[in-house]
Amino acid sequence: MTVWIAVGATALGCYLLKLIGLSVPAGLLERPAVRRSAALIPVALLAALTALQTFGRDGGLTLDARALGLAAAALAAWRRAPFLLVVGIAVLVTALARLIGG
């Protein structure tokens, strides 16, 4: 049930965000400082999510096979590999590292 509430709240919130941009008169949120910050917030969030899911475990930090997988994925992303290839490389290298490392 909790999950469905989260699904509903996120769906409603994300839709209203999309609609509000199309509906408010231009110029209201057009100040360069606001736009600049809004463009940078996803960068901070995505970096935090990447770091936490690579090194986080049960409320602490750890270094395991995921770090190797992500390093390989970072190399692929840096070489401009397509989205699914980056994800595929991370999965493959992580699985291989676990297989070899036991």
Place this chain on the structure above:
Amino acid sequence: MSVEQDLPAVGEAPAGPAPARKATAAVVRDSLGIGLTVGVSGLAFGVAGSAAHLSVWQTCALSLLVFTGASQFALVSALAAGAALPAAVLGALFLGARNAFYGLRLGPRLELSRLTRPFAAHLMIDETAAVALTQPDRRTARLGFAVTGISLFATWNLCTLAGALGADALGDPAVYGLDAAGPAVFLALLAPRLREGATELKVAAVGAVLALAATVVLPTGVPVLLSIAAVPIVLAVGRTREGDAGDGPDGPAGDGLATTAGRAGKEDLG
């Protein structure tokens, strides 16, 4: 719609509608290319939803109703990590806020009627905005937006279903290294933004360090939100440095999409 005057008059083509047809074909081709290939990433979301122990229905409902990738991935990863509901939803909404800014830029360019606006809004995401903002005139902007949005929506949802069903059949995600898919998705979404300039790199680095440091002491879900503090921190440090060196108000890279859009908008809307 009068679009003729917007079209480039290349060598007074003898057949009037020929260049228009060519432009139409090019927009449709590019839009379908983006829509279909990006939509396939729905596979990764289907797998992520399943790995987070969401039901196939819940995973598919997210793709149908939220339909903005980064927010969907953020929500399921927060739920999987056991974050409190408000923190999980808030993280997803912060990531979805950029779509409001796409709408602000595209509203005057698309000039949608009251009836079409609620439907178009649902399709207002990174890819549709990127396509529509780079079109030379209103007709191709509308066409590119619609074709990208509809093809991406269809592919994204079908692939979410396929990914969720496939992952459910596979079982424990960690065995196959599928637990590395989550962070790799965020990295792949982040990578193009890091090419935009030094400020983006600094914000990403500070954001990651803040979140990692906070995760040891704060409850799950909160460290992600705390990373937003990286934005004012990096901008404040940048301003202080600029004051010393007397540089311009913004980095040479500007803010990517928005800068291009501003330029394109000036050209054709006047």
